[in-house]
Amino acid sequence: MKKPAALFSLSHPPTNTTKLFVLLGSPLGHSLSPPMHNLAFERLAMDCLYLPVEVSAKDLGAVFTELLKTNVYGFNITTPHKIAIKEYIDQIDPLASTIGAVNTILVKKDTTIGYNTDGEGFIQSLEREAGIEAAGKRFCVLGCGGAARAIAMTLAAKDAEKILLHNRSQEKAVNLSVEINQKICSCARAVDKDPRAVADAIEQSDILINTTSVGMFPQTKATPVDPALLRPGLVVADIVYNPQETALLTSARARGCRTLEGLGMLLYQGVEAFKIWTGKTPPVMAMRQILEKELAKRRSD
Ligand code: ATR
Secondary structure, eight states: OOOOOOSOOOSSOOOTTOEEEEEEESOOTTOSHHHHHHHHHHHTTOOEEEEEEEOOGGGHHHHHHHHTTTTEEEEEEOTTOTTGGGGGOSEEOHHHHHHTOOSEEEEETTEEEEEOOHHHHHHHHHHHHHOOOSTTOEEEEEOOSHHHHHHHHHHHHTTOSEEEEEOSSHHHHHHHHHHHHHHTOSOEEEOOSSHHHHHHHHHTOSEEEEOSSTTOTTOTTOOSSOGGGOOTTOEEEEOOOSSSSOHHHHHHHHTTOEEEOTHHHHHHHHHHHHHHHHSSOOOHHHHHHHHHHHHHHHHHO
């Protein structure tokens, strides 16, 4: 019988002075955040431990409140609690408030402050891995779920010139574009469902971002748009990171596009959370390497 994969490994056992950082969500079995953050703490010789705690929606408030009585210094919040957790925190950062969801919490003395690093994670990945600044660029975003919301709102806050939103159920694209235009700046527009409108939107964009789950393991051959719509020079980003190179990115590369893998957003949302909790810059390269190693391990399990 195969042994279950370890969620994290420790260089030293925790003591009662060890600072705790907790990931709340459900399910968490495949989360890559525990190995990523525990490695960063280890490399910086910090007496800290990142723990995944699986919690249902009904127990979220009680578990969060109990954890605040421990030596906890920060949280990550993931699916499905990013919106519900707002009810239990004391303060919320303006961008997280605009996005309407929290993925990172700083515990400061008796105060809890909520942040959202998902959109910033994408932007950091775009800047650091593709050398592209969001300001003045035109984006076409496929999908309008939670991730798209964080990305599109952060792009608008960073002065993107235009954000074209396309979703299978168009109402969500209309609602998100109205919200961005009202809350941040008038740069968003919903794309019609008509396939020609999608082609036009991609034609008018510098950067195409897939935020849908299309192409994610095990449906690895699927692409969210017809690859024939991808032109040389277009930047194509996918937030799917399993597989690391999705079918969309493979087709995009073959058509002369520049591509950006989803692992970067996962990495940099973690980097930003780590900075918020500790005020320190974590070892980014080592974190990326462990993410790649853990992903390969999960694929072979
Ligand atoms: P996340 O938090 O990762 O953004 P989500 O909030 O569940 O996840 O959003 C998933 C997004 O992917 C939605 O925009 C969804 O479209 P709908 O709003 O129409 O459901 C989109 N999506 C998921 N599966 C899809 C598919 N097979 N084709 C097109 N879009 C899909």
